[in-house]
Amino acid sequence: MTGNSRRDLLTLACCLNGQIPKDANWDAIIALANRSLTITSLAAAAKKSKTQDLPKDVSNYLAMIYARNAERNCRLKTQLIEASARLNDIGIEPVVMKGTAVLVSADPEEFGARILTDLDILVRPENMAAAIETLRHVGYEIELSAGEGSWPGNTKYHLPVVLVRPTYVGSIDLQCRPRGPSSFGNAEWLHRDSRALDIAGSRVRLPTPLAQIVLLLLHDQFQDGDYWRGLMDLRHLLDIAKLSRTSPIDWNELRGLFASGYERNAVDTQIVTADALLGLDRPATSGVGWMARIQFARRHFQLGRDYLAGPLTLLTLISELAHYRSWDRFGGEPYPSWRQEIERKVRELRRIFRPKPLGKL
Numbered sequence: 001m002t003g004n005s006r007r008d009l010l011t012l013a014c015c016l017n018g019q020i021p022k023d024a025n026w027d028a029i030i031a032l033a034n035r036s037l038t039i040t041s042l043a044a045a046a047k048k049s050k051t052q053d054l055p056k057d058v059s060n061y062l063a064m065i066y067a068r069n070a071e072r073n074c075r076l077k078t079q080l081i082e083a084s085a086r087l088n089d090i091g092i093e094p095v096v097m098k099g100t101a102v103l104v105s106a107d108p109e110e111f112g113a114r115i116l117t118d119l120d121i122l123v124r125p126e127n128m129a130a131a132i133e134t135l136r137h138v139g140y141e142i143e144l145s146a147g148e149g150s151w152p153g154n155t156k157y158h159l160p161v162v163l164v165r166p167t168y169v170g171s172i173d174l175q176c177r178p179r180g181p182s183s184f185g186n187a188e189w190l191h192r193d194s195r196a197l198d199i200a201g202s203r204v205r206l207p208t209p210l211a212q213i214v215l216l217l218l219h220d221q222f223q224d225g226d227y228w229r230g231l232m233d234l235r236h237l238l239d240i241a242k243l244s245r246t247s248p249i250d251w252n253e254l255r256g257l258f259a260s261g262y263e264r265n266a267v268d269t270q271i272v273t274a275d276a277l278l279g280l281d282r283p284a285t286s287g288v289g290w291m292a293r294i295q296f297a298r299r300h301f302q303l304g305r306d307y308l309a310g311p312l313t314l315l316t317l318i319s320e321l322a323h324y325r326s327w328d329r330f331g332g333e334p335y336p337s338w339r340q341e342i343e344r345k346v347r348e349l350r351r352i353f354r355p356k357p358l359g360k361l
Contacts, residue, residue, distance in 0.1 A: 005304030013277040036234040037359040040069040044113035070112025084202035094121040095205040125176040128158040153333030180218035182331035209247040227266035231360040241278035262323035268292030
């Protein structure tokens with residue numbers, strides 16, 4: 001089971017890179033691609049490679065999946081254009097993040113390659129209330145919101161708000177700052193490291209490739225806690241690899257944005273994983289420390305052995321105790337009340353040991 005899991009992951013990674021092997025175990029590869037939400041990326045890679053080695057039923061299945069996701073992405077893009085136009089009307093240019101950034105910059109021949117679960121957009125903190133109200137006026141309903149000033153320890157910020165609209169294919173995840181280390185708390189860096197982009201008459205801001213990689217690192221390693229839990233998000237690792245091919249990435253500059261210790265270890269682990277599975281340029285892993293390489297080995301060892309996740313997560317927490325103050329995924333901003341803060345710390349620790357989310361390996 002575990003040997004097969006690692007072998008299937010490496011085979012799937014090869015396929016995603018356009019290297020379709022002969023005599024592959026397609027049942028296992030497709031099952032893993034579905035679990036990791038990379039099935040449409042696999043379909044796009046197979047389509048692009050034009051290999052003759054694919055069984056007919058596999059080829060037909062992947063073609064159907066790709067076509068359906070391309071249609072869904074068209075509807076998502078239309079939804080984004082409409083929402084952005086309404087925000088533009090009140091002077092807001094939203095920053096597109098993660099899969100939404102991929103959506104607006106995708107080549108036509110790969111438009112169906114990326115599965116999106118929602119539309120991630122970011123506005124300035126002072127614009128959150130107006131953005132929510134504007135979207136509600138055009139039919140969106142609030143599905144999840146903690147309210148104004150809900151960011152732990154800092155009433156200036158609003159926790160993300162999820163908005164849905166009946167008959168629309170995706171929700172909008174509206175944010176005003178990314179979760180992660182405190183050095184990224186002021187999201188003005190994201191507005192600076194992005195460019196205006198016109199999509200069918202509406203304006204959004206598209207982050208630079210380096211900034212997009214930073215956002216993916218913040219989301220997986222810090223917000224979702226993949227570093228603690230030994231998990232891999234293959235969909236986002238593929239995004240990192242593709243972004244690194246669109247523009248030269250100064251990996252030392254990127255790593256330097258994160259403090260030494262826990263933050264750097266978490267980032268280095270993701271870089272090592274992306275390089276090993278999907279290939280980055282040679283300087284990407286130079287200077288990476290031993291902790292990141294151990295954590296990469298742990299990810300592989302844990303794959304298919306879910307019963308090891310709890311003990312290995314506990315060991316990782318113990319190994320990073322010296323950097324306890326930088327663990328907070330909300331930027332190290334405590335509640336003024338000790339009781340509230342202790343309750344939150346307990347919730348956060350319990351969250352680290354929660355069941356594995358959809359799309360994680």
